[in-house]
Every structure is written in structure tokens, then in C-alpha cells.
Amino acid sequence: MNTETANKTVLITGTSSGIGLATAVAAARGGWHVIATMRDTAKAGALRAAAEEAGVTVDIRTLDVTDPASVQACLAGLDRLDALVNNAGAGHVGTLEQESVEDVRAVMEVNFFGVLHVTKAALPLLRASGGRVVTVTSVGGVVGQPFNEAYCAAKFAVEGYMESLAPVAATVGVNVSVVEPGAVASEFVSNVGEIEKVVAQAGPYAPALTAYLARTRGAFAAAQTPQDVAERMVEHLDAERPAFRLLTSPTAQAFVAPKLNDLDGAAVQALTGAWLA
Structure with missing residues (x-):
């Protein structure tokens, strides 16, 4: 347990599975008081079991990031x-010709506007504590990927928003950063049903989609585990001055390297932060 985190509270969204679940348990093990939130607490069984196995306690609460009333009630x-x-x-x-703009809008609601709803509600408390905002994005927030247009657009938006917010939040004592995992075990497999449906409806895009999926299955075969990502996340939470960008694995670093030379975001933050000095 990190004694410096004793009595410190972290709120984590999306903790019913994957990275969120693993991070909630790892943070609690590290001494944080963890408020673990999810849209449907009926799905909290896996988190409760993992916390019990680890010998830690987490405070499980309802929070739907797409519902401002739910966010306000939780905070x-x-x-x-x-x-x-x-x-x-x-x-x-999916791809644009084969889906509706409403489909794209729904992806933005969860992955972009959901982040804004929760961050906006949390900022007054974080200003009071001199706290931090850590947002899980993706290497898909740096490199646009075929058949992931809507998802990558949302993650690009989150990256741009947080990169722009970071120097502003710093002037009131709040650290803002992003965490960029690459492929994480179980995420791809959990969407197989949806993917099979997309392939069946792909029409002229079916050959390209089939090739993309074959490549992606290979990437997920060597995916980082949620537990490994969680360990990196907690190290980032505990850091005295976390960098703006955390790439959680060498694979993630190699994936974005052709586009990003400023791997930890320090150069951009030094540039834009100087504008506010």
C-alpha cells in the first residue's frame, strides 16, 4: 500500500469489466479509496469477486456517463x-456508407460527451484537492484506423479536448492526462457478435473488412492484459507529476511512433502552458 494515497479518493467510470475493473482493484490495493462506478450495478458481480479475492473494498455506485442527471447524482x-x-x-x-450518422453520434455520446459530463462535474472537487483527471483514450486517438472511423473520431476528440484543457486546468492546480493502451485482451472478443453482423452487412466493403479483421485478430492474440494496464494506471495516479501522455506498452509506443515523436506530451504542454504564464 502506498501510504501517500491513504485517505485519497479516486472515482473510476466503467468498472464492470476490463481495464476499469482491474484499475479499481489495483487502486484499492494501492491504498486509494475507490468509488467504482458503472451504468448497471447488477453487473458488479465480477468486480465484487475480484475485490474480495484481492482482500480490498471498493465503493460501487451507479453512474451513466451519458446521463447528466446520473452524473450529478453520483458526484x-x-x-x-x-x-x-x-x-x-x-x-x-463500421464504415460511413454502411451506417447512419445517428450510429456515429451514439459512439460520440459515450466516448466523448460522456467524458465531458463527468469531468465537468468533478472539476470543482478536483480544484479543491489539487487533484487530477486521467482519461483512458486509445492508440486509436492518435492513429485513425480502418472501419473504426466513429470510434477513432471520438478518441481523437477526447485527446484534443484534454490536450487543450490540460494547461488551463494546471493554472488552478489540476493535472490532466491521457492513457493510451493498445490492444487489450478480451475487448475484441467481446464484440464478436456485433462484428459478425457488420461483416454480413458490409456489401462492397466485405473483402477489405475481412482483411482488416484478420490483421486485428492477430494483434489481439498478443494483447496487453487489463491487469497490466491497471498497474501502469496506478503508477500514473501515484506519480507526483504525471506526464500528459502515458502509452501503456512498448507495442502501443511503436504503433503511434510514426505519428508521434513527443511520446509523453511534454513538448506540447510546455509550448501551450507558456502561452498562459
Whole structure:
């Protein structure tokens, strides 16, 4: 347990499975008081079991990131908040001609506007504590990927918003950062039913989609585990001055390297932060 985190509170969204679940347990093991949120607490069984196995306690609460009233209700009961981890999100596979603009809008609601709803509600508490906002994005927030147009657009939007917010939040004592995992075990497999449906409806795009899926299955065969990502996340939470960008694996770093030379975001933050000095 990190004694410096004792009595510090972190709220994590999307903790029913995957990275969110693993991070909630790892943070609790590291000494944080964890408020683990999810849209439907009836799905909290896996988190409760993992916490019990680890010998830790987490405070499980309802929070739907797409519902401002739900966000306000969850945050309203907090006297203190030292960190927010925006993890809730949803994957999506498709391409523009084969889906509606409403489909794209729905992806943006969860992956972009959901982050804004929760962050906006948390900022007054984080200003009071000198806390931090950590948002899980993706390497898909740096490199646009075929058949992931809507998902990558949302993650690009989150990256741009947080990169722009970071120097502003720093002037009131709040650290803002993003975490970019690459392929994480179980995420791709959990969407197989949806993907099979997309392939069946792909029409002239079916050959390209089939090739893309074959490549992606290979990438997920060597995916990083949620537990490994969670360990990196907690190290980032515990850091005295976390960098703006955390790439969670060498694979993630190699994936974005052709586009990003400023791997930890320090150069951009130094540039834009100087504008406010």
C-alpha cells in the first residue's frame, strides 16, 4: 500500500469489466479509496469477486456517463475527490456508407460527451484537492484506423479536448492526462457478435473488412492484459507529476511512433502552458 494515497479518493467510470475493473482493484490495493462506478450495478458481480479475492473494498455506485442527471447524482454525495479516471467507453466497428450518422453520434455520446459530463462535474472537487483527471483514450486517438472511423473520431476528440484543457486546468492546480493502451485482451472478443453482423452487412466493403479483421485478430492474440494496464494506471495516479501522455506498452509506443515523436506530451504542454504564464 502506498501510504501517500491513504485517505485519497479516486472515482473510476466503467468498472464492470476490463481495464476499469482491474484499475479499481489495483487502486484499492494501492491504498486509494475507490468509488467504482458503472451504468448497471447488477453487473458488479465480477468486480465484487475480484475485490474480495484481492482482500480490498471498493465503493460501487451507479453512474451513466451519458446521463447528466446520473452524473450529478453520483458526484453530489462526495465531500472530497482527489482523482477521476474516465474509463467508460464502447467499441464500434463500421464504415460511413454502411451506417447512419445517428450510429456515429451514439459512439460520440459515450466516448466523448460522456467524458465531458463527468469531468465537468468533478472539476470543482478536483480544484479543491489539487487533484487530477486521467482519461483512458486509445492508440486509436492518435492513429485513425480502418472501419473504426466513429470510434477513432471520438478518441481523437477526447485527446484534443484534454490536450487543450490540460494547461488551463494546471493554472488552478489540476493535472490532466491521457492513457493510451493498445490492444487489450478480451475487448475484441467481446464484440464478436456485433462484428459478425457488420461483416454480413458490409456489401462492397466485405473483402477489405475481412482483411482488416484478420490483421486485428492477430494483434489481439498478443494483447496487453487489463491487469497490466491497471498497474501502469496506478503508477500514473501515484506519480507526483504525471506526464500528459502515458502509452501503456512498448507495442502501443511503436504503433503511434510514426505519428508521434513527443511520446509523453511534454513538448506540447510546455509550448501551450507558456502561452498562459
